Amino acid sequence: MNRRQFLFRAGGLLVTLPAASALAQASGTARDLPRLLVFTSTVTGDHDHTVSVGRQVLEEPPAIGVSGRTSQSAHHHHEVFLSAEDLRKLVAGQTVIRQTTTAVGHHHEFIFRLPAG
Numbered sequence: 001m002n003r004r005q006f007l008f009r010a011g012g013l014l015v016t017l018p019a020a021s022a023l024a025q026a027s028g029t030a031r032d033l034p035r036l037l038v039f040t041s042t043v044t045g046d047h048d049h050t051v052s053v054g055r056q057v058l059e060e061p062p063a064i065g066v067s068g069r070t071s072q073s074a075h076h077h078h079e080v081f082l083s084a085e086d087l088r089k090l091v092a093g094q095t096v097i098r099q100t101t102t103a104v105g106h107h108h109e110f111i112f113r114l115p116a117g
Helices: 003-007 055-059 084-091
Strands: 036-040 050-054 066-069 079-082 096-099 109-112
Touching: 036 109, 050 055, 050 066, 055 084, 079 084, 079 096, 084 096
Parallel strands: none
Antiparallel strands: 036 050, 066 079, 096 109
């Protein structure tokens, strides 16, 4: 597992952010955020998934962006990708919506939005 995959992985639960909740815009700096943020997808087929984003990825967005595997739910997982521009938008307080890959005939959306600082 490389550093980028480690920082953008499903798993740890420090902060859970419901994908559809209305959160205030971020302060424009990633340094005030928890070390790991966990986002929850939309519900499809009676289940959802989570994906984690490390603060370091937001502080220093990789030029090629990051991709990660969602948590396993209903016996499967998905992949989701955030570009470097997506990561910069998040830190600037913007909302980024990304669709997962298709698995078992369906996909989910993640509404990435940072909590108020």
